[in-house]
Amino acid sequence: MVRLLRILxxxxxxxxxxxxxxxxxxxxxxxxxxxxxxxxxxxxxLHEHMQKVFDTVEQVLDRLDERTAGKSWDEIGRxxxxxxxxxxxxxxxxxxxxxxxxxxNGSVRNDNRLFPTSLINVxxxxxxxxxxxxxxxxxxxxxxxxxxxxKRQFNVTRRRxxxxxxxxxxxxxLLTAVLTDYLVDFYQLVVSDPxxxxxxxxxxxxxxxxxxxxxDRQPRHAADSILLSAMATGQTEGVFRSRGRMDGMPRxxxxxxxAPYPIYVTYGIPISDIRAGWARNILLYASFAVPAMLxxxxxxxxxxxxxxxxxxxxxxWTEEARARESLENALRQSQKLEALGQLTGGVAHDFxxxxxxxxxxxxxxxxxxxxxxxxYLDGTRTALERAPDADRAIxxxxxxxxxxxxGDRSGGMPCAPWPICWNAPSAPxxxxxxxFPAPRCGWRWTRSSWSWxx
Numbered sequence: 001m002v003r004l005l006r007i008l009x010x011x012x013x014x015x016x017x018x019x020x021x022x023x024x025x026x027x028x029x030x031x032x033x034x035x036x037x038x039x040x041x042x043x044x045x046l047h048e049h050m051q052k053v054f055d056t057v058e059q060v061l062d063r064l065d066e067r068t069a070g071k072s073w074d075e076i077g078r079x080x081x082x083x084x085x086x087x088x089x090x091x092x093x094x095x096x097x098x099x100x101x102x103x104x105n106g107s108v109r110n111d112n113r114l115f116p117t118s119l120i121n122v123x124x125x126x127x128x129x130x131x132x133x134x135x136x137x138x139x140x141x142x143x144x145x146x147x148x149x150x151k152r153q154f155n156v157t158r159r160r161x162x163x164x165x166x167x168x169x170x171x172x173x174l175l176t177a178v179l180t181d182y183l184v185d186f187y188q189l190v191v192s193d194p195x196x197x198x199x200x201x202x203x204x205x206x207x208x209x210x211x212x213x214x215x216d217r218q219p220r221h222a223a224d225s226i227l228l229s230a231m232a233t234g235q236t237e238g239v240f241r242s243r244g245r246m247d248g249m250p251r252x253x254x255x256x257x258x259a260p261y262p263i264y265v266t267y268g269i270p271i272s273d274i275r276a277g278w279a280r281n282i283l284l285y286a287s288f289a290v291p292a293m294l295x296x297x298x299x300x301x302x303x304x305x306x307x308x309x310x311x312x313x314x315x316x317w318t319e320e321a322r323a324r325e326s327l328e329n330a331l332r333q334s335q336k337l338e339a340l341g342q343l344t345g346g347v348a349h350d351f352x353x354x355x356x357x358x359x360x361x362x363x364x365x366x367x368x369x370x371x372x373x374x375x376y377l378d379g380t381r382t383a384l385e386r387a388p389d390a391d392r393a394i395x396x397x398x399x400x401x402x403x404x405x406x407g408d409r410s411g412g413m414p415c416a417p418w419p420i421c422w423n424a425p426s427a428p429x430x431x432x433x434x435x436f437p438a439p440r441c442g443w444r445w446t447r448s449s450w451s452w453x454x
Contacts, residue, residue, distance in 0.1 A: 005304040012300045016293040024282050031278040032252070036239050039254035039267055042190060043237070046198060046265040047256045049186065053095050054261055057156045057176045058138065060089060060099060064174050065161055068101060073172065076101055077109040077117070086112035097153055098146065098177035101160065102128060104170050111175075113148060120148055127157045131173050135159050140261055142206045146177060153177040154208045180209045187211035195270045197244065197251065203231055203262035219245065227255060231264065241271070348392070355387050 067085060068076055076082060090096045090112055100111030106123025122128050127141035141155040156176050162168030187198040188211065200209040205221035205228050221228050226240045236257040243250050251268035258265060362377055362384070369377070 005300060005307055009297065009300045009304060012293070012296045016289060016296070020285070020289055023285065027281055027285075028275075028278050031274055031281070035252055035269060035274045036254070039239060039252060039269065040237075042267045043254040043256045043265060045190065046187075046267060047258055050200065050258045050263065050265055053178065053183075054138075054156070054258065054263075056093060057096065057178065060093070060096065060176050061138075061156070061158050061174045063089065064099060064101070065158075069161065073103045073109055079110065080115055082110055083112070083115040083117075086110070095178055095182045096176050097149055097151055097179040098175065100175045102173040102175055104132070104172050108148075109172075111148075118148060122147070125155075127155050127175075128173055131157055131159050132170055138261065140202060140208070140263060142202065143180060143208045149177070152180040154180065183209045184211050184213055190267075193269070193273060195249065195273065197253075197266075197268045199266045201227065201255075201264045201266060203264070208263070227253075227264070227266065230255065231257075242268070244268075352388060355384055359384050 064086070067082065071079070086099045090099055098111055098113065100117075101109050102122060103109050106121045106125075106128055108117055108120045108122065110117055125141070125144070127139055130136050130139055137158065139157050141157065143152060143154045145151065146153050154177070156178060157173050159170070160172045160174050162171035183200065187209075191198065191211065194212060198209075198211045199207055201207050201221065205223070205225070207219050207221070210219075222245070226242055230238055230240065236259070237255060239252065239254045241250065242253055250271045252271055252274065253266055253268035255264050255266040257263075359381065362381055366377055
């Protein structure tokens with residue numbers, strides 16, 4: 001029973017602990033899975049938003065191309081109506097900061113800001129050089145600070161339709177500037193924690209927008225980054241782990257391609273936040289599990305102590321029962337010896353009476369026998385005189401407290417001693433002493449003149 005309770009005590013500790021560990025691990029996996037689902041949902045929202053932004057930009061570029069179709073660059077530069085149209089076109093489009101036309105020489109000929117337009121040349125900008133080198137379709141530039149607006153932006157450009165169609169000569173660039181501040185304001189509405197991050201990344205690793213803001217810095221993803229590797233393999237969406245290059249914070253990130261543009265949106269949440277939410281759940285579980293486990297352990301300990309106490313009581317009772325049984329056996333043996341002693345005492349008494357009668361008759365017979373016949377009575381008289389000694393020895397063996405079986409254990413007196421004369425013949429002595437077991441009688445030697453007593 002005690003062993004079973006000890007096993008139960010160990011089980012009461014190990015089983016809840018292992019079960020709690022398994023539940024904690026499963027809950028952590030579930031927390032990660034839930035975080036991944038939330039990341040995918042958020043990335044999908046960001047993707048849809050950017051898709052609408054680019055759809056709006058393309059519509060603006062289409063209208064601008066239609067509005068200026070067939071006009072020369074001089075007409076475009078002198079057209080106040082075109083300037084008013086451009087201003088009206090983006091009044092309700094907070095995501096677009098600038099709409100303008102750039103001639104083949106890189107000069108801004110008309111836009112929505114000032115009329116007449118300031119003399120600004122953008123021939124050194126990436127987007128212009130790319131479009132001048134060949135038709136790049138809708139091209140998204142890297143993030144820059146506008147020379148006219150002084151704001152952070154990235155430009156979406158397309159070639160202006162030439163008179164000869166797509167095969168005609170380069171006829172300038174249609175430009176729209178998407179304000180990064182607009183996107184950052186939107187991203188603030190999406191995130192719930194300032195430690196979360198949202199990025200708009202070009203396929204070459206250039207970061208166009210990031211929240212939290214990067215200021216005027218122009219960071220890029222490393223060539224061996226997980227995101228660029230996923231882009232290179234043609235993945236359009238996914239989830240990965242990375243450590244932020246700016247703050248060094250480990251995050252769980254999701255990304256999605258904004259097709260057909262070379263743009264990807266990413267969203268990341270700190271792994272520490274996932275673990276913090278998981279830890280709160282575990283503490284909640286522990287607030288119920290730990291008291292229950294402690295109660296189970298306490299009950300088991302109480303039962304174990306009670307069982308140990310009962311075992312000690314049973315052991316004491318068993319020892320007492322054995323001692324009582326031993327005493328009862330000794331008492332029964334003593335009673336048997338007492339009864340046997342009484343019986344032998346009675347027999348010895350009767351035997352002594354017979355011996356007395358025999359000796360008396362011998363004495364009377366000696367008077368009536370002739371002198372020659374009396375010598376035959378000496379042997380008989382000697383034997384009868386020795387008979388009381390044997391009688392006393394037998395009575396002493398079985399008397400209460402005597403030296404008989406178990407007599408020494410009851411604290412009785414030793415057998416009554418009798419003298420043995422070693423000068424006499426040894427036959428009678430050996431006849432009696434040889435019949436007495438060694439444990440029942442002891443020998444005591446005394447020297448008196450030339451005889452010893454046993």
